Amino acid sequence: xxxxxxxxxxxxxxxxxxxxxxxxxxxxxxxxxxxxxxxxxxxxxxxxxxxxxxxxxxxxxxxxxxxxxxxxxxxxxxxxxxxxxxxxxxxxxxxxxxxxxxxxxxxxxxxxxxxxxxxxxxxxxxxxxxxxxxxxxxxxxxxxxxxxxxxxxxxxxxxxxxxxxxxxxxxxxxxxxxxxxxxxxxxxxxxxxxxxxxxxxxxxxxxxxxxxxxxxxxxxxxxxxxxxxxxxxxxxxxxxxxxxxxxxxxxxxxxxxxxxxxxxxxxxxxxxxxxxxxxxxxxxxxxxxxxxxxxxxxxxxxxxxxxxxxxxxxxxxxxxxxxxxxxxxxxxxxxxxxxxxxxxxxxxxxxxxxxxxxxxxxxxxxxxxxxxxxxxxxxxxxxxxxxxxxxxxxxxxxxxxxx
Numbered sequence: 588x589x590x591x592x593x594x595x596x597x598x599x600x601x602x603x604x605x606x607x608x609x610x611x612x613x614x615x616x617x618x619x620x621x622x623x624x625x626x627x628x629x630x631x632x633x634x635x636x637x638x639x640x641x642x643x644x645x646x647x648x649x650x651x652x653x654x655x656x657x658x659x660x661x662x663x664x665x666x667x668x669x670x671x672x673x674x675x676x677x678x679x680x681x682x683x684x685x686x687x688x689x690x691x692x693x694x695x696x697x698x699x700x701x702x703x704x705x706x707x708x709x710x711x712x713x714x715x716x717x718x719x720x721x722x723x724x725x726x727x728x729x730x731x732x733x734x735x736x737x738x739x740x741x742x743x744x745x746x747x748x749x750x751x752x753x754x755x756x757x758x759x760x761x762x763x764x765x766x767x768x769x770x771x772x773x774x775x776x777x778x779x780x781x782x783x784x785x786x787x788x789x790x791x792x793x794x795x796x797x798x799x800x801x802x803x804x805x806x807x808x809x810x811x812x813x814x815x816x817x818x819x820x821x822x823x824x825x826x827x828x829x830x831x832x833x834x835x836x837x838x839x840x841x842x843x844x845x846x847x848x849x850x851x852x853x854x855x856x857x858x859x860x861x862x863x864x865x866x867x868x869x870x871x872x873x874x875x876x877x878x879x880x881x882x883x884x885x886x887x888x889x890x891x892x893x894x895x896x897x898x899x900x901x902x903x904x905x906x907x908x909x910x911x912x913x914x915x916x917x918x919x920x921x922x923x924x925x926x927x928x929x930x931x932x933x934x935x936x937x938x939x940x941x942x943x944x945x946x947x948x949x950x951x952x953x954x955x956x957x958x959x960x961x962x963x964x965x966x967x968x969x970x971x972x973x974x975x976x977x978x979x980x981x982x983x984x985x986x987x988x989x990x
Contacts, residue, residue: 675701
């Protein structure tokens with residue numbers, strides 16, 4: 588287990604290359620939790636996540652011989668970018684193994700940050716990890732573990748030192764857990780300075796590998812699953828991280844996919860900032876009251892912002908549907924000139940905006956001489972949608988809302 592001195596040395600080692608990210612008070616999340624909430628914005632690091640801290644600290648502790656052989660890492664994206672960027676800055680050749688389904692933006696960024704070889708292998712992080720280990724042995728490359736390494740853990744722990752400088756009345760720290768490098772580093776430093784501060788870990792319900800390890804008393808490999816929080820999609824916790832989390836983390840809670848998606852959307856819409864799924868997991872725990880309101884202040888580590896724009900567009904669209912700001916109605920109309928004009932007049936009168944329409948005369952059980960029309964509409968929310976639907980009822984239209 589790392590000592591506090593390891594974290595302090597890491598801070599001195601990396602401080603010229605790593606940004607001291609803001610810890611900003613959030614009015615909206617404070618209201619939701621019922622206590623003061625501050626956001627530690629690690630999504631503002633150069634490569635978009637906290638991973639830079641551990642990766643750089645590890646790189647700066649390599650021997651000349653280890654550097655000369657080149658480095659290799661396995662990652663779902665953020666560790667890859669951090670290693671590629673800082674290895675390149677240090678003049679070290681890097682090879683990165685990533686799952687085949689890694690979002691394109693993370694693959695492209697890893698190449699742009701200086702990785703000489705990017706290998707897409709396997710269906711998940713664990714399979715990419717095995718390939719990186721194989722190449723490390725076969726090619727003599729220095730392997731940089733994404734979380735189960737003392738230098739990496741100490742680097743991540745530098746967040747805790749910044750939090751204590753930035754937040755005078757810190758009561759609780761909430762941090763996402765994948766393999767456990769971030770949580771074990773932060774918790775180790777926090778508890779060695781002030782044992783009264785609570786540290787809460789957050790995992791996705793689909794891959795609670797650290798919780799499973801705590802229950803079994805050792806790391807276990809859990810079943811593979813897909814999650815939008817790909818940055819914490821780790822099937823097996825680390826040996827070193829498990830020991831630190833068992834000792835220093837007070838509790839681990841889990842969040843579902845819908846909760847994470849809602850947190851991403853709320854963070855974007857209300858805080859005007861972007862978090863990826865893993866980066867929003869801790870936010871999701873707070874806004875869904877998975878933790879108790881703090882006596883003083885809670886710091887939430889927003890661990891990363893490297894979200895795939897395609898996924899983001901889906902999250903936004905689903906969020907609009909959930910809020911009733913995007914609805915789809917199927918209306919049966921008589922199939923003669925002017926029928927659609929009359930219907931669209933009611934929609935316009937109630938200030939809903941038509942996004943798309945489609946006609947169908949053969950399906951959905953429509954009668955001969957009728958057509959079914961699907962409308963996708965923008966509204967101001969559920970109350971506005973209900974107002975429009977009441978108007979259609981009053982006008983005698985047969986319709987249904989498509990969920």
